[in-house]
Amino acid sequence: MTLQVLQIAHDHPAYTRGGTEILAHDLTGALNAAGGVRARFLAATTALQRPDDAPGSLGMQEDDHLLRTGRYDRFSMLRQDGTDWIAALDRLLGAFCPDVVHLHGLDRIGAEVLAVIRRLAPSARIVMTLHDYQILCPNDGLMLTVPDGARCRLPGQDQCRACYPAMSSAAHLLRKAHLTALLSLVDRFIAPSRFLADRFVEWGLCADRITVLPNQVRQVAQPDRAPRARPDRFAFFGTVAPHKGILPLLSAARLAGDRLTLDLHGGLGHAEDGFRRAFADALAAAPQASHPGPYDRADLPGLMARADWLVMPSIWWENAPLVLLEARAAGLPVICSGIGGMAELVEHGVTGIHVPPGDPRALAETMRAAAADRNGQARMAAAQRARHDDTAYRGFVDAHLDLYRNLSGKISA
Incomplete structure (x- = not known):
């Protein structure tokens, strides 16, 4: 019984070399090589990357799907580019029929995608890897105070208003409320570090919903490094x-x-x-x-x-x-x-x-x-x-497969 997995990221490695999109894209390829799995990759793109694509449309980058996005509100993490993208996503979900939809963050895709996926693919399980702190922190997820740049350990209504006084207390409160409501639709969260998992638990996520799974990278050929007398x-x-x-x-x-x-x-x-x-x-x-x-x-x-x-x-x-x-x-x-x-x-x-x-x-x-x-x-x-070594990355992929199969009920033979 083939397991169908849709991976979604906020960008494509062909356009941006960030760690999140590289890791998600590599994971898609590794899943397809695992046997008994069919995985697809969907990435958001912008007008700078795909100027000829209409907002809300689906395009292709080789075998990957691209969802053209438009205006996006970084504070609320909600899209402001209409609803055409919902019909495009509906076509993809209907054609692919995923057992699991794995999101690698919500930036640019928009937090409301969780409600859309739940409505359009009600039988699919939703997994989200928490690669950053954007959900917690309106300052691009940096958890640094504005303007002095001090590290913030626990964002909250009062702390965030100190950084963004132009936004009312109610706006900061509503931001957390609507994100909390949408995150309730996620079946399982993955945190690559214990530190990040703890920050989300302090913010309000239940610890029982988070699996700490450290990231790994694929084994690649490495040039020989000659020993040097002075490592400078x-x-x-x-x-x-x-x-x-x-x-x-x-x-x-x-x-x-x-x-x-x-x-x-x-x-x-x-x-x-x-x-x-x-x-x-x-x-x-x-x-x-x-x-x-x-x-x-x-x-x-x-x-x-x-x-x-x-x-x-x-x-x-x-x-x-x-x-x-x-x-x-x-x-x-x-x-x-x-x-x-x-x-x-x-x-x-x-x-x-x-x-x-x-x-x-x-x-x-x-x-x-x-x-x-x-x-x-x-x-x-x-x-x-x-x-x-190569076994570390295989273990990383296998851990995802175990999680997907346990959530979807599609246990391998």
Whole structure:
């Protein structure tokens, strides 16, 4: 009995290289290779990506479905582009008849999609992976206060109004009420980190509805990394943005001296002009650092092979950054902020080193010591490699299959 699974993400890897859409797309392919499963992938797209598609229409990207979205209210997480998309989704659900619909977040797709799926496919079970905090936090899910950027552990009506005073208390209250009501339609939540799961429980989700399932990445061929006498090459991979701790990282590189190098791989995306200027100034003041710019995922193993350490000094509560899993696959030790999901993925002193977030001096001292610790780098690199193999990803896929089959009642023979 074939299990039918529809995966839905807020973007497609062909257009955006974010971790959520990559993981969801990879999972779709792995499910189709598992046997006894038929999986399809549906991603939201915008006018910038698909200008010729009408809002609400369905298109294709090779074998994947694309749902063209229009205006979207980020505060309420509701769509404001009409209802044509409902008919398009109805056609897809009617043709595919999924046993399970697995959503990877609600951004751009719109929170009301939960009610639409429940009405159009009443027998399908709904699973949602909580990849981020957008449901909890109107500030793009960053859980950082506005405008000072302090970390917020538990968003709430009063805390959120302090960040967004133009919105009334009633608006913040109603936001949580309507999201809570829509989330009640989800049969099972998946959290890639215990830290994120705890934040959602504190917010109001029942702990019994959440399965903590750490993310994994597919095994890919890795270039050989020749041992080096001095492991002084540091690299950052990801979006160059304030919440990624880029400015403290550049300050740390400058303070650490000229006996190390730092390569910043990634684009600035939609960064504001003020940050772009600050980044350019900080980069110019740190001759040890370079900014090669955006990279293709296919090039990532080769880029990581040139580095001795990956640095991820994020100042926000990261959940389960894909790049940390890719570093594990590459056998690349990590220096990261010891908070949130980063602290769960990187074991201090074993697979990497934790540093205080937003502290350039502490980070500089750690980088100087790491650059001189050949034995420590080799030991942590070996520990990283030991924690990643093809069985880890197969276990990740099998755990999803077990969850799908238990929910749908389609137990494999």
